[in-house]
Amino acid sequence: MNIQQNTVSENNFEQCIKCTICTVYCPVAAVNPDYPGPKQAGPDGERLRLKKPDFYDSALKYCLNCKRCEVACPSNVRIGDIIQAARIKYGPQRNTSLRNFVLSNTDLVGSLATPLAPIVNTAVALKPVRMVMDKVMAIDHRRIFPKYAHGTFTTWYRKHAAAQQAAYPKQVAYFHGCYVNYNNPQLGKDLLRIMNALGYGVQLLDKEKCCGVALISNGLYKQAKRQAEVNMASIRTAVNGRRLDVITTSSTCTFTLRDEYPHLLQLENEDVRDRIELATRYLYRLIRENGAKLKFREDAAPLRVAYHTPCHMEKMGWEYYSIELLRMIPGVEVTVLDSQCCGIAGTYGFKKENYATSQAIGEPLFRQIEASGADLVATDCETCKWQIEMSTSKPCEHPLHILASRLA
Amino acid sequence: MKFDTVIIGGGLAGLSCGIRLAEAGRRCAIVSQGQSAIHFSSGSFDLLGQLPDGTPVEDPAEGIAALEKCAPEHPYARIGAQACERYAEAARKLLCEAGIPVSGSPRRNHYRITPLGMAKPTWLTIDGYLTTPSPEVLPFRSVCIVNVEGFLDFYPEFIAEAFRRHGVSCRFASVNSPDLENIRRNPSEMRSANIARVFDHEQNLDRLAARIREAARECEAVILPAIIGINRSDAFEVLKAKVDLPLYLLPTLPPSIPGIKAQQALQHRFRALGGEYFLGDSVLSAEVEKNRVKSIRTVNHGDIPFEAEAFVLASGSFFSRGLIATPDRIVEPVFGADTDFVPNRTEWYTEHFFDRHNYEAFGIRTDRSLKLLKEGSVMENLYGIGAGLSGFHPVQEGCGAGVSLISALFVADRILNSLKS
């Protein structure tokens, strides 16, 4: 008789036994009393919403989807997913504010901005412009915008790298993400350099869209799903057709592709999920498990690096790989900062109504960074980088940038 | 990933075992499925408060010696009384070195005061928490019990009711501040951790101190819920300096600030010694060859397995799902190891909540060196420690923390010895 043999519940929230541990680790509830907290917003609220959808509380929008509640939960409750899924199911279905559109359409805005990068960068740095954006779009005027690159990564790749990359005996595919494409093509170039040094050529996907993380958090689910479908099709072609693994340089894009697609957008990816991974993990495997070797410069100055674990990195549990890679670099001394949210959470911290919350969340991290004595901070997430650079005196770089800059 | 030892479970047992091994220079990883039960700590660590038949224990070392006869399957009995006493002392040192300042002796229990004002025998208590050498005597004749307005997880009236039975006069005071009111805007989050964050700020500590000085005039001492010092470890000392009266903390209902602090301190210590702590990951499968575990695979790390010479199962009991109860059996889910239980569910418990229930003593079956068994065969490099072990009633006997710490250090020694030989 198969009666509740293993009490495996489809309703994952029922595993919650009200131990309250998640409430200790929620960065938002600690600073914003308008947010009901992970326990109430997640499993407790879900039970009531199942009774009747009108138990939905619009304050769920304050959840910044960091998933730290899930990492802390001893009962394996997918608290963050429950909250985000409730926003999708019960929250406002149309979100037409110009602000949210601009912030979440990183692809569109990026491709409009990069050709005009010098103008856009100067403009968004100007105080009057920021005041206007604050007033008109509710994007906080204190927020410093990331600079757009003069030309996208993909344009550069097609013009200058494609042919040469194809010549390598081994190949991987690269999901570069919006940040590398529009803001920091250098990181993409760094990755190519490292992979090439190990004998790998790097290919682009047939077609790449923004992973959609910003669309999801801004309630633009349909568009997110459309973009996700494009990405999954490209990834499947790469994995199944071209026999390539897909690597990435952004922890949040990776997490979105692997976990948010099936959990929030109901887009199954089981067949290819294991083939999508962060480049740092891919490199770790090549070097540590398969014996590949990188040659480093001997003459580089000593560097003290403090590693910050982005929330979605913490959720994936992969910070180990980035840290181990940094530790392999001669002359680099690594300290690991306490794993805590920096407060930016993608587009969340750009919004006027969240600015104070965002900075309050990050405050303990900023203090630790200032006190760390590090020369620079390393992290795998671009939005954490913006937040750290804006809120502390330290520069912040991707681990692969540090690694590439010290290759022989 | 290659380590010397991989420990499954990052609670009190797993962390102390990891710390001990890391101190000895071993490369360890801990895989923990979420945060641990340390988060519900009372601020004290129990060694042995009662024998299985209910006899109160004053001298735990002596009590453990008695267990060898009356409860030979008890983990203490299997480790041996003398070794237990040695490990108890080592455990105290380990906690102190990790930054958890505890006092107490394995030769004599003292009493901790609970959030309901009751006295419970215990072994080690974190400095600052109220203890007494005897359950009948409190260290003051009059006390002011302070609470935060609207904090529902601490009960001054209950404490006073118990204290008054011992002739102590009690007075109440409550504190409030704009920052506290700000938390209370949220109907559910006026919890210890959020309150403690308020008191990490100097001006709020000042305000609290002023309120205490005013309310506690004519009192010999002050009692405060454990809501001080979550991110700032000197907060309690600073407060004490501002209040010119003996100040004692009492634990609250979860989440427990001393628990959170202890968890963080142990984790820091483990990491500082070079240990790798993988939080929020679950073990999926193990590769076993000829009664030896070669590697385990986890949800997060998929195709990159954790390989090690020795493995330690410190995954706890039912709460942390180290043990899973189906309607008719008790399963150890990671290795499918042998477990001790009675098959008939009606014998798992009685209908009275406060009874000693059989299920509490169910757990993983181990040999004398705490190696796990599978289908009757000893697993050569797989050890069990902590709450998941069978043969003891952690709450009734008041020995949960002690079993975790002592079994952890015992197994760490076994592993170190086996590597030597």
Added chain:
Amino acid sequence: MNNTYDVIIIGGGATGAGIARDCSLRGIKALLLERSDISTGATGRNHGLLHSGARYAVTDHESAQECIRENMILRRIAAHCVEETDGLFITLPEDSLEYQSVFVEACRKAGIRADVIDPEEAIRLEPSVNRTLIGAVRVPDGAIDPFRLTSSNILDAKTHGAEIHTYTEVTELLREQNRIIGVKAYNHHTKEEERYYAQVVINAGGIWGHGIAAKAGITVNMLPAKGALLIFGHRVNHMVLNRCRKPADADILVPGDTISLIGTTSSKVPFDQVDNMVVTPDEVDLLLREGEKLSPQLAQTRILRAYAGVRPLVASDDDPSGRTVSRGIVLLDHATRDGIEGFITITGGKLMTYRLMAEWATDLVCKKLSIDKKCQTAEIPLPGSAESREEVDKKLHGKPVVQRRSTIARHGALAVEIEGNDSYKNSLVCECEEVSIGEIEYAMEHLAVNNLVDLRRRTRVGMGTCQGELCACRAAGLMGRKDPVCARKAKADLANFLNERWKGMAPIAWGDTLRESEYTTWIYEGVCGLSDQEVITEKTAAK
């Protein structure tokens, strides 16, 4: 102290409460005596099903008719206790579709709307239903909360002058020759015995009515029938699900507030066991096995607790063997039946017909007292039901939304009595069911709460997933605030409450329930040091 009344009602179930209300609305001075809390017997231990009557249509035409009439009345007068969910009678491949036509015909005869719908349509309406169904009939079943219903009747009775004494146990019927003139009752709180006098004493003691009648030397031939039920952790189904076949075990799944209930089993139990109902593992298995057939999802849903009630089935007076039982209402005038004046028994029936039972009993009282007043309980809404939930919601917009909706679901229009804009009062004691300090203080002040278990019946404190693990101590803390005596009592009360919760969890304590219990043990026995010595103190004190 004036201890003379027109009528004394023994029993604080729905029927007793209904009689108290009916009497007081007709100007009859009533005293209700209940040995424990209100709705502790069969009233609080059933499905909470607002029967359409369809279940009885084939086998008991009269009951079916009573049900549908009362169903329509309760939707009006007890709107805040009712959820208009509708129900489905489903035919599974193992059942016969022929029964469906017999069933529909019988429903129509009894005046119950019964629409045969396509299985596809049934799945659309109720996605949790067993998808292999081959037939479905939609009927006006619903859910009714028996605790709210009883409490609301009591509240209205008190408003109209009735006196309600809970924890007052009738120990003796006072008799003068062939007339019952009053009762002797023991007050469990004051530990004193009191005498109360009245012209009519009504026995509304449910299954315990057997023993009450026996105190007058009268035999009412009752058959205690145990019915076990399981509560699931959340609302699985939104419509009541029944099997379209001859009524059998475990064939009704009812959505009730935040949870779903499957029941019941049916077994005879001896009278000496009616205070000690324990659900057996076999009963749990049976309920799950049959429940899964209604809604396969139950196999993956956490069970919160198991409990059992005792139905007061009455054997017909003309059948001494006791085999012919009636589920209909039984009103016994002991003057005509047994030659004892001033004493009547109202029994049989069911939660659905509590109001009608009260009406019958009160009519008989009126006849005996020569009072010519008509029953109004079918027209006047109960307190809390005068306004729609939506109207009340508008008045309370200062409260956080989730809490507001929960409070209104529990108290209807009376939710406005609970403080709305005070952050302290809005603090949650029970986080699963969103019960605030304000609501608890309201219940303690207005709803005759003596202990945590009573509080649970009024507010759902401790009825959620954690079964009191998080909130019991908080609620006890609030109750223990007044003085040292209160604090001592509240501690004992806390221990008793945990014991009471555990009783319902033990039969299903595996999986997450066992985890929850282990955690509760750590917190209460470990961290708090609570022990059964506190329970014993209270027990000894009660004696």
